[in-house]
Amino acid sequence: MSAVTAPVALVRRRPPASVRRKRFLLAVANHSLLIAAAVAFLAPFIFILLTSLMTNNQALSTSLWPHPIRWSNFYDVFTKAPFWRWALNTLQYSVLATIGLVLSSVPVAYALARLRWRGRQVSFLIVLIALMLPPQVTVVPLYVMWAKLHLVGTLWPVILPNWFGDAFSIFLLRQFFLTIPEEYLDAARVDGCGELRIVATVVTRLAKPAIAAVALFSFLYTFNDFFLPLLYTGENPHHWVLSLGLSEFRSLHQVQWNLTMAATLLVMAPVIVLFFLAQRAFVEGVTLTGVKG
Amino acid sequence: MADVRYEQATKLYSGTDVPAVDALDLEVEDGEFMVLVGPSGSGKTTALRMLAGLEEVDAGAVLIGGRDVTDLPPKKRDVAMVFQNYALYPYLTVSQNIAFPLKMAGVKKAERERQAAEVARRLGMERYLGRKPSQLSGGERQRVAMGRAIIRQPSVFLMDEPLSNLDAKLRVQMRADIAALQRDLGVTTVYVTHDQAEAMTLGHRVAVLDHGRLQQVGEPRELYDRPTNRFVAGFIGSPAMNLCDVTCEHGAVSFGGERVELGPAVANGSGAVVLGLRPEALEVGLEGLPARVEVVEEFGADAFVFSSAQIGGEETRLVARTEARRAPAQGERIFLRVKPEEAHLFDAETGQRLGA
Structure with missing residues (x-):
């Protein structure tokens, strides 16, 4: 018969005082540094927020705290400028461009990563070259092309190119698809999938972080894009997007800083909300590509 | 189906x-x-x-x-x-x-x-x-x-x-x-x-x-x-079959000085051949080819004795199976005897099996 012994409570060893002091100081130093960095990044945002709640006179003064707090600034933004129209145009641009970009880039990236065909390497090389080409090189010929198609003045010249794939997205997705074990695709082939179905049912599910990252990059880029909308819709305010409208806000209303800041905050809000909602995918995407967001 | x-x-x-x-x-x-x-x-x-x-x-x-x-x-x-x-x-x-x-x-x-x-x-x-x-x-x-x-x-x-x-x-x-x-x-x-x-x-x-x-x-x-x-002889079986380069004369081979008669199927074979012996085709006994034990691996009832011996003037590693309770100790000098009926013979050049 074996003797049953009561379990002995574990007494955790305390590290020596010098080690504890060193750890404490290190934690204080780390947190101080991070808090300072966070304050530095948050300061402009807080300044915008506070100014957006001031009267115009107060905004021009040295006062930092709004008194009284003027929430009506946000209402005024919508009444004094066609803010809804700009927001709708921006949404149209961002959503259509992002959908088109994902739908066109995923199959191309899959073909470059996983299908064996003659000319695959050359095609990938062309994608890489397109990736390295500065946009300024293509602006003039593209403008001429859209002008001949009578689409300058509308948003189509900024939306439609995304429906034919994007070099950066194709490159990013291809790199991710290469990491998907071949067995998943082979299993799907044996289980009755054709290549298109593999892309639709297997690859898109396995590559969700990469696809989410590409969609997010595209949405953020198009949402903040200023240059291309200015180039193609600058003459037609009816098709302006938020970034364009915002830059015109000051000239429209003789530098009303409180309203300008309120409008800026409204433009930033969706991007911030989207970032927090898709934070994981975004960070994974950045890690994936080694690029800055 | x-x-x-x-x-x-x-x-x-x-x-x-x-x-x-x-x-x-x-x-x-x-x-x-x-x-x-x-x-x-x-x-x-x-x-x-x-x-x-x-x-x-x-x-x-x-x-x-x-x-x-x-x-x-x-x-x-x-x-x-x-x-x-x-x-x-x-x-x-x-x-x-x-x-x-x-x-x-x-x-x-x-x-x-x-x-x-x-x-x-x-x-x-x-x-x-x-x-x-x-x-x-x-x-x-x-x-x-x-x-x-x-x-x-x-x-x-x-x-x-x-x-x-x-x-x-x-x-x-x-x-x-x-x-x-x-x-x-x-x-x-x-x-x-x-x-x-x-x-x-x-x-x-x-x-x-x-x-x-x-x-x-x-x-x-x-x-x-x-x-x-x-190849198959060496690949199938664990531990692998012992494969030794030997000379065949009139249906018998010289295994480290020991003459091993190999049945009628290879009676006419002669020249350089490869002798294949599964571990169970080598007996640890009191007479036969002298060898020195390098490692003994015990698997419950059986033990595999890894030893080295001189065959044709070359140091050759041989593995034999024996009862675990009667296994020799590491470093011990033993004698290995071949069971001729369990020996395999392969052509030294082509590697193909000789005989039935």
């Missing part, structure tokens, strides 16, 4: 001169469990993938049930495959993974779920139907992969080293389960492994490949008792 035939099937990967599979001629009978075994790079997995339609056949043909499937895509071959890493979709539940082939075939959801539950019950996985693969152990994942293969009731099962990711104990258990399942279903099965123990215990017949060429095909006992060449 169907038979499988490779007819001079060849696969040459681009950028290489040597075929991965070289003019393979192999027939697998209806309902048979055929194991393809060989070392890394022997072409066994490529041969399996050619049968699945995952690799193109560069020359020759592959037939399933008498139908030439050489140029058909995988989905039209009516085969199911189990992969080494299971290839379970991480975003699907066990039930959805098992039912995946039915979904691709357009079977309605209710029917898919019913059949998946039936298969899971058969594999003892009914409690896990709602779980994701990440919540399963290696053995359970393996069962789900099996379930996905059997749900469609294919003509041929293809298994690519399905047990190599499991621990030793689970591997033995799953080996028995696979054998029982194949026996119950009676489906023609082609199974790839580099583990000869798996090959010998599972296969109705075993095909040994090396450098893309079929070396021998036969029942496990036949491969062990009558290896057709030096």
Whole structure:
């Protein structure tokens, strides 16, 4: 018969005082540094927020705290400028461009990563070259092309190119698809999938972080894009997007800083909300590509 | 169910001169469990993938049930495959993974779920139907992969080293389960492994490949008792067969000075040959070839004695099997005696078996 012994409570060893002091100081130093960095990044945002709640006179003064707090600034933004129209145009641009970009880039990236065909390497090389080409090189010929198609003045010249794939997205997705074990695709082939179905049912599910990252990059880029909308819709305010409208806000209303800041905050809000909602995918995407967001 | 035939099937990967599979001629009978075994790079997995339609056949043909499937895509071959890493979709539940082939075939959801539950019950996985693969152990994942293969009731099962990711104990258990399942279903099965123990215990017949060429095909006992060449002799059996370069004269060889008479089948052989001796064909006794014990490995009742001896003026390592209780100690001087009736002889140049 074996003797049953009561379990002995574990007494955790305390590290020596010098080690504890060193750890404490290190934690204080780390947190101080991070808090300072966070304050530095948050300061402009807080300044915008506070100014957006001031009267115009107060905004021009040295006062930092709004008194009284003027929430009506946000209402005024919508009444004094066609803010809804700009927001709708921006949404149209961002959503259509992002959908088109994902739908066109995923199959191309899959073909470059996983299908064996003659000319695959050359095609990938062309994608890489397109990736390295500065946009300024293509602006003039593209403008001429859209002008001949009578689409300058509308948003189509900024939306439609995304429906034919994007070099950066194709490159990013291809790199991710290469990491998907071949067995998943082979299993799907044996289980009755054709290549298109593999892309639709297997690859898109396995590559969700990469696809989410590409969609997010595209949405953020198009949402903040200023240059291309200015180039193609600058003459037609009816098709302006938020970034364009915002830059015109000051000239429209003789530098009303409180309203300008309120409008800026409204433009930033969706991007911030989207970032927090898709934070994981975004960070994974950045890690994936080694690029800055 | 169907038979499988490779007819001079060849696969040459681009950028290489040597075929991965070289003019393979192999027939697998209806309902048979055929194991393809060989070392890394022997072409066994490529041969399996050619049968699945995952690799193109560069020359020759592959037939399933008498139908030439050489140029058909995988989905039209009516085969199911189990992969080494299971290839379970991480975003699907066990039930959805098992039912995946039915979904691709357009079977309605209710029917898919019913059949998946039936298969899971058969594999003892009914409690896990709602779980994701990440919540399963290696053995359970393996069962789900099996379930996905059997749900469609294919003509041929293809298994690519399905047990190599499991621990030793689970591997033995799953080996028995696979054998029982194949026996119950009676489906023609082609199974790839580099583990000869798996090959010998599972296969109705075993095909040994090396450098893309079929070396021998036969029942496990036949491969062990009558290896057709030096490669098969060395590959099948653990520990490997002792292979010693010796000289044959009038049906007898000189084994380190000891004269060993080799039966009537090789009575007329002469010249340089390779003498093959399984560990059990060497007895540790009081007389014979002197040797020094280097290592003794005990396996319960038996022990393998690894020793070194002088044969033809060269230091040669020999392994003999003996009773564990009577095993010599490391460093001890022993004598090894050959059982002539269990000796194999191979041509020194071609490596082919000599005699019956």
